Amino acid sequence: MRPWQHQGGFQHELLVLGDPVHSDAASANQDYHGPLSRPPISPAKRNFRWLDMIRGSAILGIGGALGHDANAALLVDGRLISASQEERFTRIKHEWNFPRSAILDCLNRAGLGPERVDVCAFAEKPLQSLLFDQVGRPTSRLTWLLAKLVPEEWVDSRFPRHTQPWSPMTYVREARRMFPKTPFRFAWHHLSHASAAFAASPFEQAAFLCLDGKGEDISASIGIATGKRTKILYELPCENGLGLLYTLVTYYLGFDSLGSEYKVMGLAPFGEPTFVQKLRDFAPSDANGALRLTRHVNFTPTSMSQAIDALARHLSVAARKRKEPLSNAHIDIAASLQTIFEEEVLKMARFARKATRQTDLLFCGGCAQNCVAAGKIRRSGLFNRVFTSPVSSDMGTALGAALLVHQELNSSCGGKIDPNGFYLGCEPGDAPLEASRYRLPIGGTVHKTAARLLAEGKVVGWVRGRMELGARALGARSILGDPRVEDMQSVLNLKIKFRESFRPFAPAILAEDSAEWFDAEGPSNYMEYTAYLLPKHRYSVPAGLSGLSERLHFPRCRLPSVVHVDYSARLQTVRRSVHPDFHKLISEFKRLTGVPMIINTSFNVSGQPIVRTAEEAWQCFRHTDIDYLVLNDAIYDNPNDKTREEKTSWARQFEKYS
Numbered sequence: 054m055r056p057w058q059h060q061g062g063f064q065h066e067l068l069v070l071g072d073p074v075h076s077d078a079a080s081a082n083q084d085y086h087g088p089l090s091r092p093p094i095s096p097a098k099r100n101f102r103w104l105d106m107i108r109g110s111a112i113l114g115i116g117g118a119l120g121h122d123a124n125a126a127l128l129v130d131g132r133l134i135s136a137s138q139e140e141r142f143t144r145i146k147h148e149w150n151f152p153r154s155a156i157l158d159c160l161n162r163a164g165l166g167p168e169r170v171d172v173c174a175f176a177e178k179p180l181q182s183l184l185f186d187q188v189g190r191p192t193s194r195l196t197w198l199l200a201k202l203v204p205e206e207w208v209d210s211r212f213p214r215h216t217q218p219w220s221p222m223t224y225v226r227e228a229r230r231m232f233p234k235t236p237f238r239f240a241w242h243h244l245s246h247a248s249a250a251f252a253a254s255p256f257e258q259a260a261f262l263c264l265d266g267k268g269e270d271i272s273a274s275i276g277i278a279t280g281k282r283t284k285i286l287y288e289l290p291c292e293n294g295l296g297l298l299y300t301l302v303t304y305y306l307g308f309d310s311l312g313s314e315y316k317v318m319g320l321a322p323f324g325e326p327t328f329v330q331k332l333r334d335f336a337p338s339d340a341n342g343a344l345r346l347t348r349h350v351n352f353t354p355t356s357m358s359q360a361i362d363a364l365a366r367h368l369s370v371a372a373r374k375r376k377e378p379l380s381n382a383h384i385d386i387a388a389s390l391q392t393i394f395e396e397e398v399l400k401m402a403r404f405a406r407k408a409t410r411q412t413d414l415l416f417c418g419g420c421a422q423n424c425v426a427a428g429k430i431r432r433s434g435l436f437n438r439v440f441t442s443p444v445s446s447d448m449g450t451a452l453g454a455a456l457l458v459h460q461e462l463n464s465s466c467g468g469k470i471d472p473n474g475f476y477l478g479c480e481p482g483d484a485p486l487e488a489s490r491y492r493l494p495i496g497g498t499v500h501k502t503a504a505r506l507l508a509e510g511k512v513v514g515w516v517r518g519r520m521e522l523g524a525r526a527l528g529a530r531s532i533l534g535d536p537r538v539e540d541m542q543s544v545l546n547l548k549i550k551f552r553e554s555f556r557p558f559a560p561a562i563l564a565e566d567s568a569e570w571f572d573a574e575g576p577s578n579y580m581e582y583t584a585y586l587l588p589k590h591r592y593s594v595p596a597g598l599s600g601l602s603e604r605l606h607f608p609r610c611r612l613p614s615v616v617h618v619d620y621s622a623r624l625q626t627v628r629r630s631v632h633p634d635f636h637k638l639i640s641e642f643k644r645l646t647g648v649p650m651i652i653n654t655s656f657n658v659s660g661q662p663i664v665r666t667a668e669e670a671w672q673c674f675r676h677t678d679i680d681y682l683v684l685n686d687a688i689y690d691n692p693n694d695k696t697r698e699e700k701t702s703w704a705r706q707f708e709k710y711s
């Protein structure tokens with residue numbers, strides 16, 4: 054396998070079209086004509102100066118052009134105004150098409166028209182991605198030279214007919230229609246990840262480990278982020294893809310819809326890692342976590358399908374078809390994959406520590422959503438502090454790209470944002486008219502009433518305020534339950550979420566009480582990592598439990614719905630300062646029950662994007678067995694006017710994305 058490649062003179066820094074501009078240099082010379090001060094297409098036509106932009110800039114980030122999770126984010130004068138995911142508008146999970154609706158939502162929130170956007174910042178380099186797609190192999194040095202030598206204005210003038218719906222070129226073309234006079238900038242994909250992580254972190258300077266499927270032609274990068282610079286020092290080419298291996302095995306296990314890797318992570322604790330050696334023979338690695346599949350694999354359907362066949366032959370276990378029962382061998386393969394993933398990530402983190410000599414780490418990129426691995430890095434002691442990006446997957450890259458441009462234009466600015474609990478989307482709007490018939494009288498506050506209903510074992514939909522950015526529901530679009538109820542996990546999974554029974558739920562726990570229940574290593578405001586239930590709360594488990602069902606249903610503690618079979622839990626520690634409204638609700642629940650946590654799962658059914666509007670919440674409510682719906686400041690009873698068949702048929706429309 055190829056080892057980590059030191060970038061040396063080829064460092065990916067910021068936008069890498071010449072040296073980054075420094076504000077002091079810029080302000081000292083109003084005629085500065087460095088790369089950023091150069092108008093990108095025609096100065097005469099645009100009548101535009103980059104230096105004007107520094108004084109009052111609206112920077113629109115656009116991300117998702119690599120094939121999933123299209124998203125947008127808007128910074129005005131360095132302040133994060135809004136960030137949205139396109140899937141929340143089109144209702145197609147992981148939407149890959151150009152994020153037109155998300156962009157308009159961001160602009161509406163700021164009260165700006167498209168003509169008021171000073172620059173569009175893309176979270177991918179289109180020419181470099183195109184080159185990789187054409188060649189099918191990483192071309193690191195050539196990629197870098199391309200970024201240095203080819204003017205960015207060529208991107209939308211020389212490649213107009215590239216027609217893949219999600220390609221970076223298509224994104225550029227669509228954006229040009231929407232923003233005919235706006236300059237475009239293109240950030241390296243991994244720098245976009247790192248930048249978003251850094252801006253939300255408490256660090257002034259840190260190493261970053263970015264790990265995903267692919268960004269341009271690399272799969273992993275290690276670098277340093279500060280308020281003034283974000284640069285990649287080492288990188289691994291796509292073929293060294295730990296993310297690629299995880300995706301391949303995920304598909305092999307029959308979870309073949311985009312973004313299903315977390316299901317394998319959830320399945321892993323039920324198995325034994327008996328296939329580790331065989332998987333390692335298929336994808337050996339070196340001491341620093343540079344792993345390489347023994348056959349060439351790309352993220353294309355044909356390539357993946359051939360690789361799945363090869364993997365089945367190698368493991369001597371047939372690939373599982375979607376919806377087939379899970380065999381013990383398949384569960385053990387999931388456990389083995391997760392074991393390898395954790396070991397490799399730890400090797401990479403160790404290398405990052407040595408290579409950067411930094412004491413704090415940012416863990417980002419799509420693979421950072423593996424909250425079990427994130428927890429392992431924290432507990433490893435390799436770094437003093439570890440911050441896992443709350444928007445680690447591509448849905449946070451628009452934010453990162455916008456921040457990079459802002460950082461480049463204002464190099465003294467520090468590049469920090471106030472994520473406000475990552476409630477960066479829109480409000481739900483008013484309840485539909487028909488809901489008024491089912492509105493309940495509230496004695497006291499909505500929090501008190503909802504807490505009482507939860508304590509009575511009811512399932513409550515909770516839709517209040519601006520919605521969350523990212524994959525997790527953080528208490529703005531959530532389905533809530535009482536973790537003490539023994540069968541709550543199967544009720545929620547099978548009757549409400551319409552998903553696999555083994556999938557665990559996350560506890561949202563008051564931050565001030567988390568240490569009493571879990572071995573929490575610092576805050577997890579955004580469900581970034583898993584912690585383990587303290588031994589004093591565990592029940593003893595008899596030896597000899599076998600099979601998924603037996604292991605799943607044996608109660609392991611007082612709060613069986615939020616603790617996995619290995620006593621792990623993906624915590625959301627809820628702080629009053631970060632999530633005040635949600636904190637108030639859980640505090641009321643604690644007052645009634647003595648338990649400082651509730652189940653928090655996203656408000657959707659399997660395969661459906663999280664609900665955004667009041668209308669979407671109402672429809673999901675009516676077609677599931679959620680008992681009550683809190684919508685803004687009102688509580689509604691479920692009309693229960695749908696048959697089981699109607700409910701399952703409604704949920705089936707999302708099945709292909711589940």
Ligand SMILES: [Fe+2]
Pocket residue numbers: 242246265266267268418419446447
């Ligand atoms: Fe990515």
